[in-house]
Amino acid sequence: xxxxxxxxxxxxxxxxxxxxxxxxxxxxxxxxxxxxxxxxxxxxxxxxxxxxxxxxxxxxxxxxxxxxxxxxxxxxxxxxxxxxxxxxxxxxxxxxxxxxxxxxxxxxxxxxxxxxxxxxxxxxxxxxxxxxxxxxxxxxxxxxxxxxxxxxxxxxxxxxxxxxxxxxxxxxxxxxxxxxxxxxxxxxxxxxxxxxxxxxxxxxxxxxxxxxxxxxxxxxxxxxxxxxxxxxxxxxxxxxxxxxxxxxxxxxxxxxxxxxxxxxxxxxxxxxxxxxxxxxxxxxxxxxxxxxxxxxxxxxxxxxxxxxxxxxxxxxxxxxxxxxxxxxxxxxxxxxxxxxxxxxxxxxxxxxxxxxxxxxxxxxxxxxxxxxxxxxxxxxxxxxxxxxxxxxxxxxxxxxxxxxxxxxxxxxxxxxxxxxxxxxxxxxxxxxxxxxxxxxxxxxxxxxxxxxxxxxxxxxxxxxxxxxxxxxxxxxxxx
Numbered sequence: 371x372x373x374x375x376x377x378x379x380x381x382x383x384x385x386x387x388x389x390x391x392x393x394x395x396x397x398x399x400x401x402x403x404x405x406x407x408x409x410x411x412x413x414x415x416x417x418x419x420x421x422x423x424x425x426x427x428x429x430x431x432x433x434x435x436x437x438x439x440x441x442x443x444x445x446x447x448x449x450x451x452x453x454x455x456x457x458x459x460x461x462x463x464x465x466x467x468x469x470x471x472x473x474x475x476x477x478x479x480x481x482x483x484x485x486x487x488x489x490x491x492x493x494x495x496x497x498x499x500x501x502x503x504x505x506x507x508x509x510x511x512x513x514x515x516x517x518x519x520x521x522x523x524x525x526x527x528x529x530x531x532x533x534x535x536x537x538x539x540x541x542x543x544x545x546x547x548x549x550x551x552x553x554x555x556x557x558x559x560x561x562x563x564x565x566x567x568x569x570x571x572x573x574x575x576x577x578x579x580x581x582x583x584x585x586x587x588x589x590x591x592x593x594x595x596x597x598x599x600x601x602x603x604x605x606x607x608x609x610x611x612x613x614x615x616x617x618x619x620x621x622x623x624x625x626x627x628x629x630x631x632x633x634x635x636x637x638x639x640x641x642x643x644x645x646x647x648x649x650x651x652x653x654x655x656x657x658x659x660x661x662x663x664x665x666x667x668x669x670x671x672x673x674x675x676x677x678x679x680x681x682x683x684x685x686x687x688x689x690x691x692x693x694x695x696x697x698x699x700x701x702x703x704x705x706x707x708x709x710x711x712x713x714x715x716x717x718x719x720x721x722x723x724x725x726x727x728x729x730x731x732x733x734x735x736x737x738x739x740x741x742x743x744x745x746x747x748x749x750x751x752x753x754x755x756x757x758x759x760x761x762x763x764x765x766x767x768x769x770x771x772x773x774x775x776x777x778x779x780x781x782x783x784x785x786x787x788x789x790x791x792x793x794x795x796x797x798x799x800x801x802x803x804x805x806x807x808x809x810x811x812x813x814x815x816x817x818x819x820x821x822x823x824x825x826x827x828x829x830x831x832x833x834x835x836x837x838x839x840x841x842x843x844x845x846x847x848x849x
Contacts, residue, residue, distance in 0.1 A: 528771025
């Protein structure tokens with residue numbers, strides 16, 4: 371048999387091929403090994419000054435807080451899905467050739483990924499994610515940081531000295547749609563409109579902005595409980611309108627009705643104006659409707675769809691407590707002792723305030739052109755509800771720390787409390803922030819009207835570059 375020798379050229383080609391194969395296998399092995407320590411999945415790169423690719427970024431560690439407020443972080447292989455935020459105090463990157471911790475590199479958690487802006491090739495980053503306490507939400511006021519906690523409405527809320535420190539903007543629901551309300555010691559809900567100061571109660575589900583009057587000068591507390599004319603106002607129309615269930619209403623029907631369903635309906639038909647409604651309508655006509663904002667009538671800015679709930683859902687009264695089941699057949703007419711809805715939700719525990727109006731066809735006060743409600747209003751103006759006070763951080767005890775506190779005169783809500791012992795009673799906010807109740811003939815309670823601005827209202831600020839906006843010194847200005 372004849373043996374052929376390979377030429378030197380063929381030998382070299384085979385050696386070269388084997389060398390290349392071994393090199394490629396080594397690269398694959400190293401890449402797979404490093405994958406155990408380098409996390410790149412779900413990490414997005416926002417390019418810097420140079421158009422780098424994902425391979426130019428090494429995420430050496432991705433650590434995720436195991437629970438809100440915890441100091442424990444767990445090493446993860448993937449960016450988690452949920453509500454998280456980058457801990458900017460702990461997170462950092464290093465550049466090639468230096469071991470310094472650079473914390474000025476932009477990192478952001480959004481869309482279930484981490485976005486890092488790199489400007490140098492070979493950047494290595496150590497990312498710490500915290501369980502988020504807020505979420506950015508686009509609203510008719512702009513982007514707001516909405517708190518993710520759920521408040522305990524059995525507790526007062528303010529920054530210090532209260533039973534709970536749930537402060538900021540929170541998300542609620544109104545008829546199944548989101549509404550965003552201000553709670554606790556907030557100081558960023560001031561609005562300057564028609565040369566008057568207002569405080570934002572909430573952003574309604576239709577995007578309109580509900581505000582309560584706060585005077586013609588800015589102040590840390592509402593100093594406008596008598597509309598700055600030195601007068602208080604009874605809820606009732608006169609000294610004779612107090613001794614029937616009808617008089618708990620912002621508007622009311624006929625008195626002396628027999629207690630049955632027909633009697634209840636007749637009692638709470640929206641026929642007659644209460645004293646407080648007449649007073650507010652007069653202020654609207656003589657003051658607000660004549661006011662200007664940037665040369666336009668103030669009324670052009672006011673939303674006419676969002677209503678004002680004066681819930682008259684009746685419940686049993688037995689001198690101690692009430693059932694949780696409404697009963698129009700046996701309560702709420704004539705002189706039958708009766709609790710009303712806001713008592714069940716905001717005075718008993720557990721407190722469960724609502725932005726819904728349980729009997730909206732009759733108790734949601736709206737103007738005639740509105741698509742919903744009772745169409746019983748002459749003007750699109752009303753009062754705050756007991757539920758909104760509870761959402762804001764008030765309850766049946768003093769609270770001088772939350773934003774509805776005045777330190778001056780108390781002011782009416784439009785929420786009925788009860789009819790008992792021959793006296794119609796309605797909720798009000800006391801001068802020390804207490805959500806309390808009193809008879810409709812009380813002569814020492816003031817007034818703070820409530821309006822809604824249209825959802826498409828535009829705002830500017832006195833100092834648009836200021837670190838904080840919406841404050842008494844830099845309020846939202848209706849433009």
